[in-house]
Every structure is written in C-alpha cells, then in structure tokens.
Amino acid sequence: MASKVEAKAAAGATRAAGMKRPLLGAHMSIAGGVSEALIRARDTGCECVQIFTKSSRQWVSKPYAKEEVEAFKRVLGETGIKMVIAHDSYLINMGAPDEAMRKKSVAGFIDELERCELLGVPFLIAHPGAHVGAGEEAGIRTIAKSISEAHKACAGFKVEVALEITAGQGSNLGYRFEQMGQIFDATNENERLRLCFDTEHAFAAGYDLRTAEGYERTFAELDEQVGLDRLVAFHMNDSLKPFHSRVDRHQHIGKGYLGIDPFRRLVNDPRFAGIPMCLETEPGPEMADIAADLRQLHELLNSDD
DSSP states (O other), rough: OOHHHHHHHHHHSSSOOOOSOEEEEEEOTTTTTTHHHHHHHHHHHEEEEEEEEEOTSSOOOOOOOOHHHHHHHHHHHHHHEEEEEEEEEOOOOOOOSHHHHHHHHHHHHHHHHHHHHHHOOOOEOOOOEEOOOOOHHHHHHHHHHHHHHHHHHHHOOOOOOEEEEEOOTTTTEEESSSHHHHHOOOOOOTTOOOOOEHHHHHHHOOOSSSSSHHHHHHHHHHHHOOGGGGGEEEEEEESSOTTTTTOOOOEOOTTSOOOHHHHHHTOOOOOOOOOEEEEEEEEOGGHHHHHHHHHHHHHHHHHTE
C-alpha cells in the first residue's frame, strides 16, 4: 500500500479554502494562448478549469514566452477562476515497451511538468500508459520507472502528477484500482503522486456508480487500494456505452448509461469538498452544450436522490 501520511496533508492544503462543496468547471481550449482558456472558462460559468499546456496532438511546441506566462497569471486573477489543472498530451505513453518511445514519452512528460510549474498549475493529469502487448506486470513496472524518472528530473517542483483512472480500452492500464495501487507502490517518491477519477472511465471499467450501494462500494475499494486522500480531481462525464464496455466514450450529463444519480451523489459528497470536478463533454456551438452540462451539475447541488 502506498504511503498516505504526506499525501493527506498535501491534498488537504490544495483544496479550495473554506469550500463546502466541489469546484465545478470544464476543459477549455487554449486556442489563442493559455490565458484565453481562462476567459472561456469564466464566460461559461466555470469555477475551475482544465487545460492542455500545449497542443495535445504534437510532441514539440515552442516554450512559453515570458509575456504569455505573465498574461496567464494576470488573467487568472482577473477571472476569479479558483483552480487550474492540466492534462498531458495523448501522444505520451509511459508504459511503452519500446525504449525509444518510452524515452520520448518521458521527455514530453517532463516538458509538460515544466510548463505547469511555470504557470503555477498544481496538478498534471495523465493516463498511466499502455503495455502494448508486453503484459500487465511489465507495463506497471515500465510506467513506474517512467514516472520515477520524471520525478527525479523535476526535483523540487510544486506541480504533482495525478494519474487518471482509465476505461481499460486496448492495453491501457489503470482501469482497476488494484493496478493503480501497484503503480503508486512501484514509483519512487510516490508521495508526490495523486489521483484523478473519471466517472465514464470507472463505469466502463466495471465500477457501477448507478446505485447508492455501488457508489459506496466503488469508493471504499478505491480508498483501500490507493486512498481517497490521493484524490485531487474528477472528470465528470456520462457514458455513451453500456456498463463494463471497456470503451472510452463520453456523453453529456444525464444523457448516457450512467444517468443523473451518480453526479448528484458526487457533487453533494462532503468527502470531495473543494476538489475540482471538470466536464470533458463536447462544447457544442459557442460552448452552449458544455454550459448546459455545467448548469445541470449546479442544479444537482443540495438536491435529494
């Protein structure tokens, strides 16, 4: 079991001061510059926001100009957004059995951590990685090795890695809580690791959040295998595919196979007060669809089952 002592103190310190409920927000585009995502978030009604630090489809992007970092921090204060989290590039695979690809992924991941550190973003969310045929045990060792290398390269950084629960599509690892616990245990400086819970991924992986019993059972197992004190972010997505599909396909809140009840429980769960909960649903024309999802989450606050 991964050590929890430092994690409890750190996780508690990062939560929004005085919040009695979670922060609600969404993933926003950085088109036009990272500070533009903050303006989009404010205009859509977000309290928190998730961004990419660079194009998610490119390995290399030019470093931030000093002016861009300064603009981001200034606009953050102006918009009143309470927390920004980041997601790494989809190209990165820290579980790659091919050493050249693994090293390229680690270098790309370190670049993302450096960008987060410059911006003052506290958490970089990442899918653990895929074993690509090497097998689960080998994949877990490789992922832990890669994260350990990133930790060593980023000694003293404030930004922390938040590994995201996956749907288990293909050879992606981290779709069982036991796997995630094993990754934590095998990683050097694992007190720096955190966790992101994606509702659609958990549902697709076989964790049934639709009933009160299933909801409690899911988080009891997560606490046992990893620790709820490690949770620092949620992705709020309904599921386009049925339960235990192992397919990663998001749907708008209340319009998929998960339904509305899991989201009502999550936004009213006192254990998750102050934690950012970000939508990753399709924005729609002029952000109308994601704004509707955000309103739906707000309407669920303090509502009964």
